[in-house]
Amino acid sequence: MSVPRRNPGELEIDLFCSGVRIDPSCTLKDDARAISRTRAGLGSGLELVIPGDLKDLWLNVPVEEDFAAASPYTIHRTDAGYEVRDARNAERYPVRVPQEPGWYRGRTSKGTLMKEVGVLQGTYLGIYVSNSCMYWYRDNPENCKFCTTGYNVGVNEVAVKDIDDVVEVAARAKAESGVTFVHFNTGDQNGKGLRQIAPYVKAVKERVGALIGVQAVPPATDAGLWEYDWLRDLGADHFSFCYEFHDPDVFAKLLPGKQRTVGQRAFFRAMEYCQSKMPKGACSGEIIAGVEPVDVTLRAIDYITGVGAFPTVCIFRPVVGSDMEHVPSPRYDDMVTVMRHMYVACRKAGIPIGAAPNIEVSLIVNPDDAQYLVPRTFGFQLDRLWLKTVKALATPKFAYEMKPRKVKGRLEAAEEHDRAARAAGMTV
Numbered sequence: 001m002s003v004p005r006r007n008p009g010e011l012e013i014d015l016f017c018s019g020v021r022i023d024p025s026c027t028l029k030d031d032a033r034a035i036s037r038t039r040a041g042l043g044s045g046l047e048l049v050i051p052g053d054l055k056d057l058w059l060n061v062p063v064e065e066d067f068a069a070a071s072p073y074t075i076h077r078t079d080a081g082y083e084v085r086d087a088r089n090a091e092r093y094p095v096r097v098p099q100e101p102g103w104y105r106g107r108t109s110k111g112t113l114m115k116e117v118g119v120l121q122g123t124y125l126g127i128y129v130s131n132s133c134m135y136w137y138r139d140n141p142e143n144c145k146f147c148t149t150g151y152n153v154g155v156n157e158v159a160v161k162d163i164d165d166v167v168e169v170a171a172r173a174k175a176e177s178g179v180t181f182v183h184f185n186t187g188d189q190n191g192k193g194l195r196q197i198a199p200y201v202k203a204v205k206e207r208v209g210a211l212i213g214v215q216a217v218p219p220a221t222d223a224g225l226w227e228y229d230w231l232r233d234l235g236a237d238h239f240s241f242c243y244e245f246h247d248p249d250v251f252a253k254l255l256p257g258k259q260r261t262v263g264q265r266a267f268f269r270a271m272e273y274c275q276s277k278m279p280k281g282a283c284s285g286e287i288i289a290g291v292e293p294v295d296v297t298l299r300a301i302d303y304i305t306g307v308g309a310f311p312t313v314c315i316f317r318p319v320v321g322s323d324m325e326h327v328p329s330p331r332y333d334d335m336v337t338v339m340r341h342m343y344v345a346c347r348k349a350g351i352p353i354g355a356a357p358n359i360e361v362s363l364i365v366n367p368d369d370a371q372y373l374v375p376r377t378f379g380f381q382l383d384r385l386w387l388k389t390v391k392a393l394a395t396p397k398f399a400y401e402m403k404p405r406k407v408k409g410r411l412e413a414a415e416e417h418d419r420a421a422r423a424a425g426m427t428v
């Protein structure tokens with residue numbers, strides 16, 4: 001059966017599933033962001049933008065993995081720019097190749113290469129703040145099976161990020177790349193991940209001004225949930241909860257470190273706690289699609305949107321060097337089903353997707369990317385109008401967050417909390 005021409009949303013999904021081969025006509029070394037293997041390694045592909053009438057789509061297309069070598073898609077450079085060609089039907093799709101920002105090659109005042117502090121993933125700045133994930137450092141490593149962080153941090157990235165370096169990089173990224181969102185992430189830090197991120201949140205909020213996201217392994221018990229309130233007082237606007245797999249058995253098998261240290265319920269409790277105190281859509285549940293059966297992933301999406309959070313759904317990538325590198329890439333049809341469901345579930349739950357300014361995450365299919373997967377009915381147009389109105393109403397709040405401002409939270413509050421807890425005979 002011949003493959004029909006893809007619309008932008010379908011093309012995004014197909015490229016995530018199939019990868020792309022690079023034609024010799026390309027001069028990506030000069031034109032593109034270098035392929036960088038940082039953090040879990042999921043961004044280790046080629047950053048592209050697919051233009052579309054509803055919105056442009058940012059994606060990080062696999063190029064290094066084995067399955068990409070067999071992709072029907074090839075990227076070519078022509079006189080008019082870059083295009084992706086599909087060998088199955090001779091269709092051609094114009095794409096943009098975002099340039100590497102000039103500041104990547106800059107150095108901070110302490111001499112650190114800026115791209116070793118943080119990198120753009122789509123339009124946001126991603127910073128892995130601290131020494132690598134402790135799940136890797138055991139006699140029998142307990143790393144998440146899809147991840148390659150243990151091979152990247154300290155090799156392709158600075159292992160411990162200096163706060164002044166981070167502030168300088170965030171300021172340059174904001175000024176020169178229009179970054180509005182800085183995302184701080186850390187793997188397992190023996191239960192101290194949120195605390196390690198805290199000083200960076202405060203520094204960037206006060207000295208740069210940006211929307212700030214935080215992701216860390218959540219506290220093992222409810223007694224630690226206050227740290228999220230503390231981080232909000234320090235300037236965090238968003239929390240993401242990377243529980244990856246909804247089936248508890250799959251979670252336990254593929255995320256052995258998370259299973260041993262906190263368990264899947266800890267992610268649910270933390271997400272429910274934070275989202276109950278924050279505006280709808282301020283939190284997200286991160287999952288990987290294409291490993292579990294589709295109906296389980298659909299249940300995950302329903303759970304996350306039911307909490308009032310938005311789903312960030314990553315299409316599984318068998319990253320080179322990971323324990324799962326030989327697991328097949330997901331099927332296109334399955335991923336269309338998942339992403340369409342994601343869009344519909346967000347709309348049903350009234351999650352204001354796409355409201356924040358200029359946040360395009362290239363590692364996932366953003367919830368509003370999936371609007372290309374539904375019919376353009378009258379209801380669809382009404383939804384678009386509602387989202388546009390929400391976006392306009394939220395503009396002053398986002399503008400406020402983009403200005404450097406003094407935060408009400410104090411870093412010392414964590415020590416004070418611990419002292420009070422010890423005095424009350426509690427373990428901290």
Ligand code: SF4
Pocket residue numbers: 040133134135136142143144147148149186187188
């Ligand atoms: S928590 Fe899992 S995904 Fe995150 S860095 Fe550690 S091993 Fe990788």
